[in-house]
Ligand SMILES: Nc1ncnc2c1ncn2[C@@H]1O[C@H](COP(=O)(O)OP(=O)(O)OP(=O)(O)O)[C@@H](O)[C@H]1O
C-alpha cells in the first residue's frame with residue numbers, strides 16, 4: 001500500500017449529492033481513504049427522482065479508466081451504476097488488471113424507483129461481471145433478480161446468498177435487508193460461513209443513497225487492508241449512523257449523513 005489507502009469508484013453521478021459518485025467520494029474522504037472516480041453516466045436526479053440520464057461516451061470512459069490505471073495506485077475499487085452492455089464489457093476488460101478487492105453494488109433502480117440500467121444489461125452483469133467480484137452487495141430485489149426467485153425473509157436471504165456465491169460465482173455476497181419489515185438485517189456469505197448484521201430499524205424516509213454509501217464504506221475499509229468481515233462490520237456501523245443522522249433535505253427521500261461518525265463523537 002502507498003502512504004495513503006487508495007479507493008476507486010466507477011459509477012454514475014448524483015448532483016444532489018446523496019448517491020452515486022458523490023456519495024462514494026464523500027464516504028472515502030470521511031473514512032480517510034484517498035478517493036478517485038470514473039464517471040459512467042451523468043444523472044440528473046435529486047431526492048424526488050431521476051429527470052434525465054446522459055451516458056458518457058465509451059471512449060471517454062475508457063480514457064478515464066486508462067488515466068487512473070496507468071498512473072495511480074488502487075487498493076480497492078467498487079462499481080455502481082453501469083447502464084449498458086458496452087460499458088460493462090469495457091469495464092470487465094479493464095478491471096481484470098487491477099488484482100485488488102472489487103466490490104460490486106449491482107445498482108438497478110434508484111431509491112425513487114427509476115431504472116438506472118438497461119433491462120438486457122442485467123443478464124450480462126450477472127454472467128460476466130459478477131464472477132469477477134470480491135463482494136457483491138445486492139438489496140432484496142437485486143438479489144431476487146440475480147437468482148430469479150422471490151426473497152421474503154432471512155432464511156430465503158441465506159439460500160439466495162449460497163446461490164449467488166456457489167452457483168453464480170461471486171467471491172462473496174452481502175444481501176441487504178433494508179427493504180424487509182422489522183429490523184434491518186444484512187446477510188454476509190463468503191462461500192464458507194454466514195454472518196448476520198442486525199440493527200433496529202430507524203424510522204426515517206431519508207434513505208437516498210444508503211446502498212452507495214454502504215458499499216463505498218466497505219471499499220474504503222478494504223482499501224485499508226481490513227478483512228471482509230471487519231470491513232462489513234465497520235461499514236454497517238457507518239451506514240447506520242449515516243441513516244440515524246440523515247438530513248431532511250429536499251422534498252423526497254433525503255440523503256444520508258456522511259459526517260455520521262463525527263456526529264456520534266459529538267453526541268458522546
Ligand atoms: N430504516 C433503516 N434503518 C436502519 N438501517 C437501514 C434502514 N434502511 C436501510 N438500512 C440499512 O442500510 C443499508 C443499505 O440497505 P438498502 O437495502 O437500503 O440498500 P439499497 O436499496 O441498495 O439502497 P439505495 O436506496 O441506495 O438503492 C443496509 O445495511 C440496510 O440494512
Ligand SMILES: Cc1ncc(CO)c(N)n1
Pocket residue numbers: 011012013014019020021043045080081107109110111116208209210211212
Ligand atoms: C448514480 C446513482 N447510482 C446509484 C443510485 C442508487 O441509489 C442512484 N440513485 N444514483
